Amino acid sequence: MRIPVIAGNWKLFKKQADAAALVAALVPLVKDTVGVEIVVAPVFTSLAAVREKIVGTNVKLSAQNCYWEEEGAFTGEIAPGMLADAGCSHVIIGHSERRQFFGESDATVNKKITAALSAGLVVLFCIGETLAEREADRTFDVLRTQVTGGLSGIPLSALASIVIAYEPVWAIGTGKTASDAQAQEAHAFIRSLVVELYDQHSADAIRILYGGSVKPDNVKGLMSQTDIDGALVGGASLKADSFAAIVNFAK
Ligand code: PGA
16 A cells, blocks of 8 residues: 655745745645645745644645755755754655756765665655657666666665655646656556566555646546556645645545
């Protein structure tokens, strides 16, 4: 039994007051939802404001990135332990926007995952192919490289704290969702990679989320696929009603 995760990635939106208002509006809409892990990921500067509103609720707090050192002369960075200290239980690592715009590679993603796990955080580990890679029929190769690189050296015992998010880059913020079948095919492949790298038991247990233009009207179809265990939601997570509708996909 894999408990679905619905995570809202707020990206570079929402200062403190707006972030607090959004989560305050969300909490009552999802308070009776059981059997779904609900996560929101505001910007660093809004973490405290959001945390205040979710204490004692079923909504969990995530950051959108972290560094791989716990302290030191690394101006501008934030350590995983500092995120835990700020109330985060989760952290997104390797989002395609970080890979695309901030030079993150499988190697840096791997260091970040390792450090985040050491700090006790659950990692939302993002992977996904670009349109050019899909059109060149390289999707599976890219996913293999990203999964193998990102999880390099991560022991089987840590796998329970990893959630994989498959986000085809061409579907992020474009309104183009992968079809249910396209997403299922990629998810099944990713799960088979986990079998190869670890074992069947861990592969059966690991949650694999889909991300890329998930909306209230397409979430049901995606969630009905065997290997899709939740969603990483960008745009539709910025409004309480649309994110709640996605969280409540089963209702
Ligand atoms: P989107 O973003 O839902 O706006 O496509 C998803 C993501 O980037 O995590």
